[in-house]
Amino acid sequence: MTKKHVDAIVVGAGWAGSILAxxxxxxxxxVVMLERGSERATxxxxxxxxxIDELRGAIRxxxxxxxxxxxxxxxxxxxxxxxxxxxxAAFLPGEGVGGxxxxxxxxxxxxxxxxxxxxxxxxxxxxxxxIPEGMNLQDYGVTYSELEPxxxxxxxxxxxxxxxxxxNGKIVGNGNIFDGDRSDNFPLPAMKDTFTASTFRxxxxxxxxxxxxxxxxxxxxxxxxxxxxxxxxxxxxxxxSGYDCYLYSKASPNVNVLPALRQxxxxxxxxxxxxxxxxxxxTRSKATGVTYxxxxxxxxxxxxxxxxxxxxxxxxxxxxxxxxxxxKPYDPVSNTGTIGRNFVYQTITSSxxxxxxxxxxxxxxxxxGVGVAIDDFNSMNFDHGPLGFVGGSPVWVNQAGLxxxxxxxxxxGGGTPRWGSAYKGALIDTYKHSIGVDAHGSNMAYRDVxxxxxxxxxxxxxxxxxxxxxxxxxxxxxxxQYVVSKIEPIAKAMGATKANLVHLNAGQxxxxxxxxxxxxxxxxxxGTDPQTSALNRYLQSWDVSNVFVIxxxxxxxxxxxxxxxxxxxxxxxxxxxxxxxYLKSPGPLVQA
Amino acid sequence: MPPKEPTLTRPLRRSFVKGLLxxxxxxxxxxxxxxxxxxxxxxxxxYQPTFFTPDEYRFLEAATERxxxxxxxxxxxxxxxxxxxxxxxxESPYGHGDNWxxxxxxxxxxxxxxxQLPFVPRDLYRKGIAGLEAYTHQQHGKVFADLPLSAQxxxxxxxxxxxxxxxxxxxxxxxxxxRTNTMEGAFSDPLYGGNKGLGxxxxxxxxxxxxxxxxxxxxxxxxxxxxPISISGETA
Numbered sequence: 011m012t013k014k015h016v017d018a019i020v021v022g023a024g025w026a027g028s029i030l031a032x033x034x035x036x037x038x039x040x041v042v043m044l045e046r047g048s049e050r051a052t053x054x055x056x057x058x059x060x061x062i063d064e065l066r067g068a069i070r071x072x073x074x075x076x077x078x079x080x081x082x083x084x085x086x087x088x089x090x091x092x093x094x095x096x097x098x099a100a101f102l103p104g105e106g107v108g109g110x111x112x113x114x115x116x117x118x119x120x121x122x123x124x125x126x127x128x129x130x131x132x133x134x135x136x137x138x139x140x141i142p143e144g145m146n147l148q149d150y151g152v153t154y155s156e157l158e159p160x161x162x163x164x165x166x167x168x169x170x171x172x173x174x175x176x177x178n179g180k181i182v183g184n185g186n187i188f189d190g191d192r193s194d195n196f197p198l199p200a201m202k203d204t205f206t207a208s209t210f211r212x213x214x215x216x217x218x219x220x221x222x223x224x225x226x227x228x229x230x231x232x233x234x235x236x237x238x239x240x241x242x243x244x245x246x247x248x249x250x251s252g253y254d255c256y257l258y259s260k261a262s263p264n265v266n267v268l269p270a271l272r273q274x275x276x277x278x279x280x281x282x283x284x285x286x287x288x289x290x291x292x293t294r295s296k297a298t299g300v301t302y303x304x305x306x307x308x309x310x311x312x313x314x315x316x317x318x319x320x321x322x323x324x325x326x327x328x329x330x331x332x333x334x335x336x337x338k339p340y341d342p343v344s345n346t347g348t349i350g351r352n353f354v355y356q357t358i359t360s361s362x363x364x365x366x367x368x369x370x371x372x373x374x375x376x377x378x379g380v381g382v383a384i385d386d387f388n389s390m391n392f393d394h395g396p397l398g399f400v401g402g403s404p405v406w407v408n409q410a411g412l413x414x415x416x417x418x419x420x421x422x423g424g425g426t427p428r429w430g431s432a433y434k435g436a437l438i439d440t441y442k443h444s445i446g447v448d449a450h451g452s453n454m455a456y457r458d459v460x461x462x463x464x465x466x467x468x469x470x471x472x473x474x475x476x477x478x479x480x481x482x483x484x485x486x487x488x489x490x491q492y493v494v495s496k497i498e499p500i501a502k503a504m505g506a507t508k509a510n511l512v513h514l515n516a517g518q519x520x521x522x523x524x525x526x527x528x529x530x531x532x533x534x535x536x537g538t539d540p541q542t543s544a545l546n547r548y549l550q551s552w553d554v555s556n557v558f559v560i561x562x563x564x565x566x567x568x569x570x571x572x573x574x575x576x577x578x579x580x581x582x583x584x585x586x587x588x589x590x591x592y593l594k595s596p597g598p599l600v601q602a
Numbered sequence: 603m604p605p606k607e608p609t610l611t612r613p614l615r616r617s618f619v620k621g622l623l624x625x626x627x628x629x630x631x632x633x634x635x636x637x638x639x640x641x642x643x644x645x646x647x648x649y650q651p652t653f654f655t656p657d658e659y660r661f662l663e664a665a666t667e668r669x670x671x672x673x674x675x676x677x678x679x680x681x682x683x684x685x686x687x688x689x690x691x692x693e694s695p696y697g698h699g700d701n702w703x704x705x706x707x708x709x710x711x712x713x714x715x716x717x718q719l720p721f722v723p724r725d726l727y728r729k730g731i732a733g734l735e736a737y738t739h740q741q742h743g744k745v746f747a748d749l750p751l752s753a754q755x756x757x758x759x760x761x762x763x764x765x766x767x768x769x770x771x772x773x774x775x776x777x778x779x780x781r782t783n784t785m786e787g788a789f790s791d792p793l794y795g796g797n798k799g800l801g802x803x804x805x806x807x808x809x810x811x812x813x814x815x816x817x818x819x820x821x822x823x824x825x826x827x828x829x830p831i832s833i834s835g836e837t838a
Contacts, residue, residue, distance in 0.1 A: 247813035369823035414789035
């Protein structure tokens, strides 16, 4: 049954959805936002001290997707049977109002300018033969200078703390020398270095690298954003990642956008509404609205709209496109179709460095976005010629607040005991005196790594699960090994008593049992060619022009940086072009 | 060495107490000594397991103590109430696998594609303990808890290494379940029945629910000076 008609439907109440809903209501549209999870308010979920509970938070995964309702299946290669991802482990999508933007850490990067034109950049420097067989290396179709105003806007909305290197071509501070130029400084000064971060900063400098403060959407001071939303100063409590910040210091849709949006009479948020599909007309080139299930009443509701924004989590966007018949599903054998193509992840390993027993690293003190990083081995910042791989990794100390259960479960292994008295001794030493160092790297796209619908397993609503075909490839394993080897001189300069440098091994398959990162990407990518991208450069579906798909699904390859800043900038970029061009004359913004 | 922590008392907040007792007035007017006495009295009564049978519970106490033993580093699983924690967890949504995808078919595949059994934690413990006790009886003619510690350790080592058959459940899967829940019981807030006396946190120097480190972001490697506090306001 069709209940009513609105100007725009926004699917998913995370960062991308909240930004689009804000922009579209500002443009005078009536907007309904549908969120499959429940309503979440910091005053409730974030209330101290109940929120400061590791078991309930990060361990039992209170803010994350409930897999009992829907999940994905995973396999490494095309000839395997994919099996359901039954327990949350390798990646942790969010659920409920705020989405993954409520439980994220707060590392708020822009993008390395050359990552947006990575194929062109690699070909210009090394020739097209440098690109390995089977790698779908592509440009985004948008440049850094085009996106810069939107990165700037997102930082001001998020209340981001950081130190710039260059503003309007002028060196202004001790920021990242590899950054693109900025039109303005960060809205807040950088967060303080923890002891581990300042140790890393000094050692990285001594090793000849160029350390900088991670840009953090954790407020270093009290802040009021352009929407009038307020943040309090971060006190380094360490409960960012996996938690709802009780101090209103970590940016989230719930704190930084929704309080303003909820006051707009043109805006309606419906929670506990699981979107089943986007409804298309007979030509399959126009969306007429969406059909969703009220999960509390199990009633199906159809809602009609002129414009549909898909802004769910990366793979849910791809899943909805496949379930709705938007565009042509990707087929890796014939190498045709675009929906599910260029599914990517990130190549991340965590190493550990031990300081002498006189030094206490107090790892429980921290914030999700703070730390010190080097970009000397990220993106195109170093010579790949003799190395023969594409991509790179920032390397950083990002002390987000290591809590005891996570530390205890993670200690041991690799030949050291995982239980008993020797294990306890190692756990205490590691907790008190060690430093975690991550290589947080890129992941390239490949012809046989993709998303499609699973032939066997279904979700609680009777729809086929999304199937992931993914494994680590030689290019990315060698990149990871190279970058991790660069941590050694840093460890030495720190005065390490011991270091455990962790890298991927040749042939190692992707393992779903251990947390790696929630930074999944691609599957419905942006680009300049409808044969090789699902979306045009404004994140508009090539096939159904009144559907825009906003999220890290648009990334043609996984970058070394955390994705949220890029997602927010793309959201503002798409919204700007919807407002200034599309709404005046609805239709394709780029002719296919 | 870190400086000896001062004994801190802090006002109990309404919200602290609500989660614990459902009644606020008693604690609001009580001083710290009443609080501590009440906790001590509570601690003297042996815990009566709800989910586990007495025999299963004996196994659980013995096995978790081997995984996390009392030693020179501090409290072991028995003193920390790890078995009690696990018993309470079995009655929680987690014990029933509430956020696990449990739709059939259940097809076994390579280990790196993750858990594929039709069992939730309650099933894993029931079947795992039965299987391990059957193995122990066959090898030693005794139940696990009555074996010498070295024999218990040998069995757990074999279980971890995957060489103990447990019927429906791969031994490694049961070992990982037991190890994970043991560490959770040693280090979670005492609200859940483990980490008694905040012994787990004391060992690691973790200050619990303090959650405010503005003055200790960077003290050049000095240990954080204050001891732990729990969500309910208990200090060590």
